[in-house]
Amino acid sequence: MTILFLGACGQSALLEESDEKESLNVVTTFYPVFEFASQVVGDYANVTVILEAGQDSHHYEPSPKDLAAIYDADVFIYSSEYMETWVPAVLDNLLESDVKIIEASQGIPFYEEDSNEEEEDHDHEGHSHIVDPHIWLDPVYASQMVETISEEMQVVDEEHSKMYEENAGIYQSELKELDRQFQEAFEGAASRTFVVQHAAFGYLARRYDLNQVSVSSLTSEQEISPAKLAEIGTFINENQIQTIYYQDSASAKVAETLAKETDTNLEVLYTIEGVTLEEQDEGIDYLHLMQSNIEALKTTIK
Secondary structure, three states: OHHHHHHHHHHHHHHHHHHHHHOEEEEEOOHHHHHHHHHHHOOOEEEEEOOOOOOOOOOOOOOHHHHHHHHOOOEEEEOOOOOOOOHHHHHHHHOOOOOEEEEOOOOOOOOEEEEOOOOOOOOEOOEEEEEOOOHHHOHHHHHHHHHHHHHHHHHHOHHHHHHHHHHHHHHHHHHHHHHHHHHHHHOOOOOOEEEEEEOOOHHHHHHOOOEEEEEEOOOOOOOOOHHHHHHHHHHHHHOOOOEEEEEOOOOOHHHHHHHHHHOOEEEEEOOOOOOOHHHHHOOOOHHHHHHHHHHHHOOOOO
């Protein structure tokens, strides 16, 4: 009986060890990638995120602990080198590893914004260009990111490929409905211009034929000159703009100043770069915040 008991314990331990090995460890960079990956893998993998809500996704530098988590992962998923500018250096160190790397933005066409800011790169004939990385704010591109993650996960974990495909399809149906809601909300609107503090909503504007006018460019920490503020203030008054939008994850100081000077309302637009655990527990997620963006934009686009 003792031998049988020990044998059973040993078998149980082996089964537990086997189960642990079967659960893939997926590390993602920031919230949108985490959300999309989680929707795809369901309960068939352990998904974690490196950047917490409130951390600057654009200028983040990974800590030794974060690097260790990436190197120990089975799968590492990021959006793009334009958003997570620190990722290319990490990828160089992963070349000889067994970590599967997934770039969720594969196949999505990025666009550049003209800028006169001295700190930007790619200077050409007196102008500089910076790539807009905020592709997940377009529901159609978000669906494409989900599709890429699903396809790559099916290669990594063939045993659960059918479930990954089905999970992706279910979530993509919700994203398709979100796209329909955006189209319906702004269809036939006569006023299609909205003013934002930070130019993070270019893909959303392009998708739904809207005109984004921004105080600062894609560089959210850009210093705004008095001349630029006066220019935007004049535009707001001449075009009878009623609302100025500020980014949820950045200081609203500039938007507040403009709103006071032009007697306009303030509204938040979510870039959804981070969602706290408490907010997630309350049911606040990508879909919820994008629907909040629809309602906020309705005060201007009508």
